[in-house]
Structure formats: C-alpha cells, structure tokens
Amino acid sequence: MATILIDKLLQAAVKQGASDIHITVGQPPVFRLHGRMRQLDTKSLVPEDTVSLMKSITPERCQRELQESGSADFGFAFSDLARFRVSIFRQRGNISMVLRQIPNSMLTPEQLGLPDKVIELCKRPRGLFLVTGPTGSGKSTTLASVINNINETIDHHIITIEDPIEFYHYHKKSTVNQREVGVDVPSFAEAIRRALRQDPDVILVGELRDLETIEAAITAAETGHVVFGTLHTNSAAGTINRIIDVFPTNQQDQIRTQLGEGLIGVLSQTLCPKIGGGRCAAYELLNCTSGIKNLIRENKVFRIPSMIQTGAKHGMILMDDSLYNLWKAEKVSQEEVLGKAQHPTDLAKRIADAKRGLEQDEVAEASAH
Known part of the structure; x- marks a missing residue:
C-alpha cells in the first residue's frame, strides 16, 4: 500500500x-x-x-x-x-x-538570471565566495549551477561537502568528488581539513553552520583554494557581521583581517513568485574590491551597502534595486517585491515615483499627438 x-x-x-x-x-x-x-x-x-x-x-x-x-x-x-x-x-x-x-537538470547561470559578474568572481584562483538567503531561496540551485559551469569549462579538482548531497555532478572537464556528512565523513569541519590533503582547487561547503566549520573554510580559502559556502543571512553586510560574530571577541580582529584578505564576494538571494506562475530570484551581489576589503578590516561594515549602491561598475547590486528591476520588468507584483524588500518604505516610494513618472510620460505623449 x-x-x-x-x-x-x-x-x-x-x-x-x-x-x-x-x-x-x-x-x-x-x-x-x-x-x-x-x-x-x-x-x-x-x-x-x-x-x-x-x-x-x-x-x-x-x-x-x-x-x-x-x-x-x-x-x-x-x-x-x-x-x-x-x-x-x-x-x-x-x-x-x-x-x-x-531537479535532475542543472540550470545555467543565464537561466537563473545570475548577475553577470558572479561567474567571473567564482573563477578566481582562491578565496571565499558565499551564497546566502533564507531556507528555500535557491542557494543550492545557484551553487550547483556555478559548480557545473566550472566543471564544464576548467580542468579543476572539485570537492563538495554536503548534508545530504543534493545535485549529482559528473566528471566533465573537472574531476568532482562529493562527500556526504554522516555517510562519507563525520562533520563539515573535519571534511574541510581532510580536503586540504586531497589536492582540491575548489571546495564547496554545503553549510557554514558553526565556528569550527567557518574557521576551516576561511583557512582553506587562504591556502590557495576557492571555497563556496552558504549561510542563512539576508544581505551582504549581514553575512559579514554574522561570520565575525560567531567568533569570541578576542578573535574578531584577526577574523576581520582574514575575511578582508580572503573574501571574493557575497551573493544574497530571495525567490519571488512570478506574475503568471513560476518563480524568479532577486539578487544582491557584493564584489570585494579593495575599498570593501578595507571596510571589513577597519570594522566599518555598516558602510558596505552604500558602496554596493555605487559599485555598479564592479557588477554590484543591492537587493532592493534587484527587486525594483523585477517589478519594473513586470515579472513580479508590487506586493511581492515590497514583502521581500530590506527597506520597504523606500522601495514603495520609488515605485510610486516611477508610476507617477510613467503616467506623466503617457500624458505628455497623448498631448503631443
């Protein structure tokens, strides 16, 4: 039965x-x-x-x-x-x-609507790249897509450490070894330490859930590997604070220095229901330029959002701008984007202004005819 x-x-x-x-x-x-x-x-x-x-x-x-x-x-x-x-x-x-x-088939970064800069950042020779967002926001899907892109284009050794393994990766241009916590290895932290002896180029850590794992991931990123990890944070600045706060006070300065050195970028994402069915993601991307690295080292993380806002030429985007673009492209309703916004009042005002602007354009157009 x-x-x-x-x-x-x-x-x-x-x-x-x-x-x-x-x-x-x-x-x-x-x-x-x-x-x-x-x-x-x-x-x-x-x-x-x-x-x-x-x-x-x-x-x-x-x-x-x-x-x-x-x-x-x-x-x-x-x-x-x-x-x-x-x-x-x-x-x-x-x-x-x-x-x-x-899903069995992996979506390409283009199909996921990932910011163009993401793949470029993920192909750096070393450092830590974090994908963050609430549960069910598509973090695993994004990372699977990035790993698959590397697998198809570069001859690397990729080790994934997951609990449980989600997407199966097959050897393409890269060699991929996937280790499941509880089956192949006792813990995330232990698996990262072991991975360093297995000649990897890329290490994917399913979840940075405790101090030991985060410490191991940062060390791995410093020693010449690209490390991907996920956290349940909602913004780039929030992610950096979360990592630093995990450590005891006397270690925090050292971690700021290490993060300032080792962080490549942070991609925060959230999924929105699309008008007419299906879902699409809104993204916030922090690209760790030298300016951002200084802010992390100097404990001025609160200034990061304004750096992201002015960092479009480095491929950066704020979550609320991404949500605004989805609304403007008529992919996601106003209620949905405001529900996901980090500063809903500001975004609501911006949408109202845009609507007024559109109406004025229409009036001007009508009077021109």
Missing part, C-alpha cells in the same frame, strides 16, 4: 513541479507549488500511513537516528526522474516528513 502511494505522490510532485511534499498526520499530503501550499484531494493521513510512508523510503541508519534523536535527513533518487532531500521528524509523537525536490 505505502510503496504504491509514495510512488504516486512522487510522480505527481515531479509532474506538477512541486518544490516540496509535506506529509503529516491529520491532513492529506500537501504540495508546495510556486511557493503556495496546496492540499491534495485525498484522505487525511493517520499515524499508520505516515509510518509506512516513512519506512518505504528511509534507509535503516536514518530510521535508527529518528528513534534516537527524533529526526533525520537523507537524500534519495526517484527512478531517473528526480532526487529528493528528505527530512523526517517526530511531532506530537507521530511521524512527519518533508520531501524537497531537487
């Missing part, structure tokens, strides 16, 4: 383009489609249903982990249609699951 059910569910999710499947007791399965939650027209799940659904796809070691710690994560392939990242957990004594669909 459960295996048929799970196959049908996964097939429907792939066919409809659902990003996530939510399975929990007391309601039918729910798909997240273009950012909105939609219940399926089937019966509500009872505890036995969620247990058998869980058992039908969960490896033994993860079932043990669920017993011991109340949750577990793993990735699995659904025939050759798609891969899913699965999180199973207990709530109110019952089993719940969330399955996130990971």
Whole structure:
C-alpha cells in the first residue's frame, strides 16, 4: 500500500513541479507549488500511513537516528526522474516528513538570471565566495549551477561537502568528488581539513553552520583554494557581521583581517513568485574590491551597502534595486517585491515615483499627438 502511494505522490510532485511534499498526520499530503501550499484531494493521513510512508523510503541508519534523536535527513533518487532531500521528524509523537525536490537538470547561470559578474568572481584562483538567503531561496540551485559551469569549462579538482548531497555532478572537464556528512565523513569541519590533503582547487561547503566549520573554510580559502559556502543571512553586510560574530571577541580582529584578505564576494538571494506562475530570484551581489576589503578590516561594515549602491561598475547590486528591476520588468507584483524588500518604505516610494513618472510620460505623449 505505502510503496504504491509514495510512488504516486512522487510522480505527481515531479509532474506538477512541486518544490516540496509535506506529509503529516491529520491532513492529506500537501504540495508546495510556486511557493503556495496546496492540499491534495485525498484522505487525511493517520499515524499508520505516515509510518509506512516513512519506512518505504528511509534507509535503516536514518530510521535508527529518528528513534534516537527524533529526526533525520537523507537524500534519495526517484527512478531517473528526480532526487529528493528528505527530512523526517517526530511531532506530537507521530511521524512527519518533508520531501524537497531537487531537479535532475542543472540550470545555467543565464537561466537563473545570475548577475553577470558572479561567474567571473567564482573563477578566481582562491578565496571565499558565499551564497546566502533564507531556507528555500535557491542557494543550492545557484551553487550547483556555478559548480557545473566550472566543471564544464576548467580542468579543476572539485570537492563538495554536503548534508545530504543534493545535485549529482559528473566528471566533465573537472574531476568532482562529493562527500556526504554522516555517510562519507563525520562533520563539515573535519571534511574541510581532510580536503586540504586531497589536492582540491575548489571546495564547496554545503553549510557554514558553526565556528569550527567557518574557521576551516576561511583557512582553506587562504591556502590557495576557492571555497563556496552558504549561510542563512539576508544581505551582504549581514553575512559579514554574522561570520565575525560567531567568533569570541578576542578573535574578531584577526577574523576581520582574514575575511578582508580572503573574501571574493557575497551573493544574497530571495525567490519571488512570478506574475503568471513560476518563480524568479532577486539578487544582491557584493564584489570585494579593495575599498570593501578595507571596510571589513577597519570594522566599518555598516558602510558596505552604500558602496554596493555605487559599485555598479564592479557588477554590484543591492537587493532592493534587484527587486525594483523585477517589478519594473513586470515579472513580479508590487506586493511581492515590497514583502521581500530590506527597506520597504523606500522601495514603495520609488515605485510610486516611477508610476507617477510613467503616467506623466503617457500624458505628455497623448498631448503631443
């Protein structure tokens, strides 16, 4: 019963383009489609249903982990249609699951609408490049696209350290080794330290989640490797502060110096529902020019946003400018861009001014005829 059910569910999710499947007791399965939650027209799940659904796809070691710690994560392939990242957990004594669909085909940087400068920055010989944003904002998709671009164009050794592995990369021009935390290696920090002995050119660290991992990543970037990592921060300046704040006060000056030396750039992103369906990303890009590096070293991070604003010639853009451009191109509604804006009041004023400007243009045009 459960295996048929799970196959049908996964097939429907792939066919409809659902990003996530939510399975929990007391309601039918729910798909997240273009950012909105939609219940399926089937019966509500009872505890036995969620247990058998869980058992039908969960490896033994993860079932043990669920017993011991109340949750577990793993990735699995659904025939050759798609891969899913699965999180199973207990709530109110019952089993719940969330399955996130990971597309099989990688999108190109152009298809993702990445700022042109990103690929150029990512092909630097060494340094730290961070992709940040809230959960589900497409960070993994962006990094997979960048890694794939490097893989197709440069003969490098790429090591990825992930929990769990999401996109599968095959050897193209580069050699790619993917290590899964908990399966191939005990922890992120340990994997980075080991990676340095494995002659890498590029190291992708799925998540910079603690001091030890961040420290290892910065060291790796300093020793002549390109290191990619993700953080759950919403802006470039916020990302730099977050990294520095992880460290004890007596180490912060040293970390500022190291970051000032080693940081290549920060790409912050957020996903917006598009008018007419689908989603698109808005980006903030910080390119670490010598001016920016000085601000980091001198503890003047608060001045970074204004440097980004004036840094268009270095390919930089602020999140709110990116959102404004999506609104102006009629890709995303005003409500959506204001909901995602860092300074909604300023952006609202700018949109209102633009609308007035457009109306004046139309009036002028009409009177000219």
